[in-house]
Amino acid sequence: xxxxxxxxxxxxxxxxxxxxxxxxxxxxxxxxxxxxxxxxxxxxxxxxxxxxxxxxxxxxxxxxxxxxxxxxxxxxxxxxxxxxxxxxxxxxxxxxxxxxxxxxxxxxxxxxxxxxxxxxxxxxxxxxxxxxxxxxxxxxxxxxxxxxxxxxxxxxxxxxxxxxxxxxxxxxxxxxxxxxxxxxxxxxxxxxxxxxxxxxxxxxxxxxxxxxxxxxxxxxxxxxxxxxxxxxxxxxxxxxxxxxxxxxxxxxxxxxxxxxxxxxxxxxxxxxxxxxxxxxxxxxxxxxxxxxxxxxxxxxxxxxxxxxxxxxxxxxxxxxxxxxxxxxxxxxxxxxxxxxxxxxxxxxxxxxxxxxxxxxxxxxxxxxxxxxxxxxxxxxxxxxxxxxxxxxxxxxxxxxxxxxxxxxxxxxxxxxxxxxxxxxxxxxxxxxxxxxxxxxxxxxxxxxxxxxxxxxxxxxxxxxxxxxxxxxxxxxxxxxxxxxxxxxxxxxxxxxxxxxxxxxxxxxxxxxxxxxxxxxxxxxxxxxxxxxxxxxxxxxxxxxxxxxxxxxxxxxxxxxxxxxxxxxxxxxxxxxxxxxxxxxxxxxxxxxxxxxxxxxxxxxxxxxxxxxxxxxxxxxxxxxxxxxxxxxxxxxxxxxxxxxxxxxxxxxxxxxxxxxxxxxxxxxxxxxxxxxxxxxxxxxxxxxxxxxxxxxxxxxxxxxx
Numbered sequence: 044x045x046x047x048x049x050x051x052x053x054x055x056x057x058x059x060x061x062x063x064x065x066x067x068x069x070x071x072x073x074x075x076x077x078x079x080x081x082x083x084x085x086x087x088x089x090x091x092x093x094x095x096x097x098x099x100x101x102x103x104x105x106x107x108x109x110x111x112x113x114x115x116x117x118x119x120x121x122x123x124x125x126x127x128x129x130x131x132x133x134x135x136x137x138x139x140x141x142x143x144x145x146x147x148x149x150x151x152x153x154x155x156x157x158x159x160x161x162x163x164x165x166x167x168x169x170x171x172x173x174x175x176x177x178x179x180x181x182x183x184x185x186x187x188x189x190x191x192x193x194x195x196x197x198x199x200x201x202x203x204x205x206x207x208x209x210x211x212x213x214x215x216x217x218x219x220x221x222x223x224x225x226x227x228x229x230x231x232x233x234x235x236x237x238x239x240x241x242x243x244x245x246x247x248x249x250x251x252x253x254x255x256x257x258x259x260x261x262x263x264x265x266x267x268x269x270x271x272x273x274x275x276x277x278x279x280x281x282x283x284x285x286x287x288x289x290x291x292x293x294x295x296x297x298x299x300x301x302x303x304x305x306x307x308x309x310x311x312x313x314x315x316x317x318x319x320x321x322x323x324x325x326x327x328x329x330x331x332x333x334x335x336x337x338x339x340x341x342x343x344x345x346x347x348x349x350x351x352x353x354x355x356x357x358x359x360x361x362x363x364x365x366x367x368x369x370x371x372x373x374x375x376x377x378x379x380x381x382x383x384x385x386x387x388x389x390x391x392x393x394x395x396x397x398x399x400x401x402x403x404x405x406x407x408x409x410x411x412x413x414x415x416x417x418x419x420x421x422x423x424x425x426x427x428x429x430x431x432x433x434x435x436x437x438x439x440x441x442x443x444x445x446x447x448x449x450x451x452x453x454x455x456x457x458x459x460x461x462x463x464x465x466x467x468x469x470x471x472x473x474x475x476x477x478x479x480x481x482x483x484x485x486x487x488x489x490x491x492x493x494x495x496x497x498x499x500x501x502x503x504x505x506x507x508x509x510x511x512x513x514x515x516x517x518x519x520x521x522x523x524x525x526x527x528x529x530x531x532x533x534x535x536x537x538x539x540x541x542x543x544x545x546x547x548x549x550x551x552x553x554x555x556x557x558x559x560x561x562x563x564x565x566x567x568x569x570x571x572x573x574x575x576x577x578x579x580x581x582x583x584x585x586x587x588x589x590x591x592x593x594x595x596x597x598x599x600x601x602x603x604x605x606x607x608x609x610x611x612x613x614x615x616x617x618x619x620x621x622x623x624x625x626x627x628x629x630x631x632x633x634x635x636x637x638x639x640x641x642x643x644x645x646x647x648x649x650x651x652x653x654x655x656x657x658x659x660x661x662x663x664x665x666x667x668x669x670x671x672x673x674x675x676x677x678x679x680x681x682x683x684x685x686x687x688x689x690x691x692x693x694x695x696x697x698x699x700x701x702x703x704x705x706x707x708x709x710x711x712x713x714x715x716x717x718x719x720x721x722x723x724x725x726x727x728x729x730x731x732x733x734x735x736x737x738x739x740x741x742x743x744x745x746x747x748x
Contacts, residue, residue, distance in 0.1 A: 064363045064740055070206045073382040075691060077201040080105075080193050082112025083701060084690045086203045086210055087404060088227035088234065089390030090353075091435070093119045093331065094403035095179075095234050098193075099201055101212030101223030102236060102250075104180035105193045106266040113693060113701050114264035117176045118403040118410075119232055120394045121333050123467060124257050124294040125170035127273075136163035137473040141547065143536035144523045148454045151473040164473045171466050173399065173410025174291070175255045175265035176331045177298050179234070181223075182316070183216050184247035191216050203691075205386045206358060208350035216242065227390075228346045229353035233330035235346035243319050250317040250327060252298060254289050262699065263406035270313060278310055284328075284340050287315060301340040302327040357389060361428035362743035364714055371736040373680050376688075381714055383692025384707035385427070391704055392420045393432040396439050396467055402704050408464060411472060415463050415483035415540065416705045418626070419657050422490060423711035426719075428743040430497040437490050440510055443469025451517050458516025461487060479538040479546040481521070482555050482619075485562035487514050489626075489748075492565050497745070508573055515566035518559060519580045522588065530589045533559060534603075540619035541600055543612060551589045551602035557623035560588050560631035561748075591623065591631055597641045598623065608644060615653035618645045618662060625664040626712070628723060628748055639669050646674070651683050656694040656706020659686045660713035664747075667717045667730030675717055675730035676737070679710065712747070719744040 077084050080099050087096040096116050098105050103115040136159060138149040151167075154160045183191035198215045210225040221240040228235065242248045256271035257263060277288040284301030285308065305320035319325040326343040330336060341349070364381055366374040391402030397412040398420050417436070424432040440447075440461075446469040447459035454460065461484055463477035471478070491507045522531035534550030541552075563585050567577050592602035600607040600620045607613040623630075624638045642665055659678050666675035680686075686706070687695040694706030717730025718741040731739050 064365045064742060066358050066363050067206055069363060069365055069378075070358050070382055071204070073379045074205065075203040075383070077690065078199055080108070080196060080199065081690075082109045083695070085109050085113045085115060086201070086691055087387070087390060088208060088210060088225060088350075089403060090227055090229045090232070091390060091393035091432070092121075092395065093227070093232035094390050095227055096404050097210060097212075097225060098180075099196060099199050099212060099214060100181050100183075100221075101201070101210055101225045102180045103178045104183070104251075106178055106180070106264075108193050110264045110266050111698070113689070113691065114266070114405045115178065115180075116265045116404040117178065117331065118173055118405075119176060119331060120396045120403075120467070122174040122176050122294075122296060122331070123171045123410075124174050124291050125172070126166075126259065127292055128166060128170075130159075130162065132159070132163040132166045134163070134167055136160045137167055141536060143534075143547070144532075146455065146523070148536060150454075150478045151471060152475040152478055153473055167470075168472050168474070169259050169409055172257055172259065172263070173406050174257060174294065174296075175263055175267075175405075176296065177289075177329075178251075178253040178255060178265060178268075179329050180251050180253075181221075181238075182249040182251050183221070183242070184249070186217055186247075205382065206354060208354040209347070219245075219247075221248070226343075226346045226350040228330075228341055229349045231330060231341065231349075232332060233328055233340060233346065235326070235328040235341065235343040237343050238319070238325045238327075239323060241323065243323060243325055244321045246318065246321065248319065248325075250319070250325075251314055252287070252300065252317070252329065253314040254287065254298070256313075257291065261406070261408060263410070265405060268313060274313065276310070276313060278315070279335070281335070284336075285315075286335060288335070297330075297332050297335050299330045299332065299336050299340060300327060301342075303342060357429075360743075362426075362715065362745075363741065364718060364744070365740040366738065367740075368738040369736060370738075371676075371732075373676070374737060377676075377680060380688045380692065380707075380710055383688070384711050387692050388420065388423065388704060388708050388711065389432070392708065393424065393435060395435045397421070397436050398704065400705060401700065401702050404702060407700060409472075411464055411466050413463055413477070413483075414461050414465060414486065415480055416657075417483065418486045418489060419705035419708045419712070421708070422493065422626075423708050423715060425490070425493040425497055426712055426715035426745050426747060428745060430494055433490060434494055437487075437494065437507075439469075440487055444510060444513070446470060448513070451520075456517050457520035458513040458518075459510070460484070460517050461514070475546075476538055476542055479536065480540070480542075481533070481537050482540045482558060482622075484514065484518055484521075485558045487511065488562040488565050492569075492748075495569075504569065504572055508569055511566060511569055512578075515563055515578070515581055518563055518566075519578070519584045522559075522584055524587075525589070528589070530587045531584050532589050539601060540622060541613075541617045543616045544601060544604065549601050549603050551592055552600060552619070553591050553598045554619045554622035556589060556591055557630045557633055558627060560585060561627045564630070588631055591633060593637055596637055597644050598637055608648065611650075614648060615650045617655060617658050618649055621645060621662055621665040624668055625661050626747070628668075628721065635669060638665070639671075642666060642669060642671075642674075651681065652685075654683065654685055656685050656696060656703045657709035659683070659706070660709035663713045663730060664716055667713070668721060668724075670726075670729060672717070672728075672730045672732045673734070675713075676732055679713060715744045716747040719746045721747045
């Protein structure tokens with residue numbers, strides 16, 4: 044019923060707005076097509092809470108081959124594990140007290156000695172970690188009885204139809220054709236697949252389900268099939284199908300399978316082999332769940348219907364951007380990136396928790412989300428007219444609030460302190476960088492305000508105001524008053540968004556000063572909407588916050604580094620100084636002429652090869668606010684490795700981070716702003732060049748602040 048209402052709403056949107064864009068044609072002209080095995084071209088299916096990444100067979104048949112590229116992961120928002128704390132290590136053993144402007148503040152950092160403290164740091168960085176839930180692949184048998192290797196897979200033709208969520212894979216093994224069609228259910232964490240091949244009748248295709256063990260490392264690509272002593276598998280027969288109960292230390296979950304044709308099965312260590320009968324077709328559903336299913340699994344046709352219906356509703360909702368007819372040869376590539384980024388962020392980032400930077404494909408930083416990236420993962424949903432997808436993960440802050448309050452109190456601050464690197468419950472991870480970041484703090488206010496703009500009224504206000512006020516309470520208690528300069532400083536004791544600065548000596552970063560000022564102003568607006576007087580302490584900070592540091596008519600990265608444009612150390616990583624006039628309007632006295640000078644200088648001297656994927660949309664948004672659309676487009680399409688978008692749409696960074704979803708989300712936010720514009724600017728298409736080379740149609744996008 045909910046899906047039907049969503050579709051009705053989507054069609055109502057079309058009628059009300061006399062839709063100008065043929066959305067199906069727009070999406071389908073970017074259908075992903077693969078014709079050769081490439082470890083960077085794996086394709087994912089998912090529903091926001093669960094994702095399944097497949098190789099050229101449409102399943103996960105060659106996990107080792109893809110391990111160094113975009114791995115064949117199966118992950119969920121609920122699947123987590125911790126190794127036993129056999130030494131009774133305590134989190135307080137990761138703390139180091141810093142004396143900062145007369146305040147003694149404990150931070151959880153990567154202590155290297157004594158040995159027990161070092162072990163505590165390592166334990167709480169590793170644990171808990173997100174699980175790779177299982178690997179579902181084909182075992183293809185050659186005529187001589189040997190197992191086919193990836194080199195034996197010929198005549199590859201694979202297509203991902205994003206309009207329906209269908210993955211179609213066809214290939215041959217020794218000239219015998221194989222066709223696999225795969226879908227992900229949109230209301231259950233399950234995949235269904237259909238195999239058609241004469242090899243079935245010859246008993247030369249098996250379905251293999253393997254359960255990897257966690258590797259406890261920064262990166263987990265899901266191919267650790269070495270038996271772990273803490274892992275146990277139990278085979279259970281039940282009405283819903285055949286279930287594997289997976290126990291890994293104190294974690295447990297179920298992998299349930301059901302098929303429609305005759306088949307036999309056998310267990311071999313940590314894998315289950317399903318041997319289809321002699322028919323020409325085999326349909327199977329594999330579901331992953333925290334609890335044992337009590338109802339039958341959806342059949343292949345039911346999963347296909349769920350996928351087709353939900354994806355059509357998604358594409359017909361919210362915004363769309365069409366660059367057809369543009370003369371600039373880069374337009375088609377930009378449009379491809381936009382469509383694929385919408386698809387990828389829907390399946391990887393639209394769940395009920397802030398996502399990790401590599402989504403639900405593989406672990407980076409042990410699978411833990413980074414809250415400073417939450418803006419880049421989620422804000423675009425609201426700007427593209429799908430605020431309900433942003434709200435899902437925004438509600439996680441209620442769950443994490445008790446720990447955020449405890450963190451603020453431990454450090455002698457008011458309110459709620461949102462940390463950078465946390466687990467799904469909100470527990471922080473020791474980090475000599477992450478513990479000192481503060482620019483994630485205003486993100487909650489930004490997203491709550493976006494939600495209010497989409498649904499003005501008491502419902503949103505009453506739901507989020509207490510969290511928002513407590514977020515602002517921390518922001519007002521954090522700055523230090525400088526009795527000589529008569530203003531409040533941010534820091535010492537912080538690391539800016541540009542993470543190459545020393546925590547102890549750094550103070551007054553330009554971006555954070557502007558963001559702090561803007562967010563506290565918004566918090567005061569929320570008090571007014573709630574019928575409350577302005578908060579005097581917030582106003583005291585607002586009215587006396589340190590000015591944005593500048594020198595020679597450009598803004599400095601931080602006040603504490605006047606050499607930031609002459610010292611090469613500070614010309615890499617994120618050009619965060621541009622953030623002061625990128626995602627937010629002018630705040631804390633920002634001068635647009637000085638920001639234009641800053642943009643031009645950064646553009647000229649920055650080490651762009653040492654940046655990250657979201658830096659390019661950040662720069663594009665600054666250029667667009669300054670009405671320099673040519674530079675905005677050039678920033679989005681700058682030919683730099685970390686601005687590469689693979690055939691599957693993923694933003695590639697390097698061999699360690701082969702996918703990076705903040706780049707995809709940032710691109711979508713930038714495009715929304717470049718088309719729909721910003722508050723206080725009556726113009727639209729502010730980031731699209733009006734030189735005759737670009738033609739754009741768009742609808743359903745929302746203005747940025």
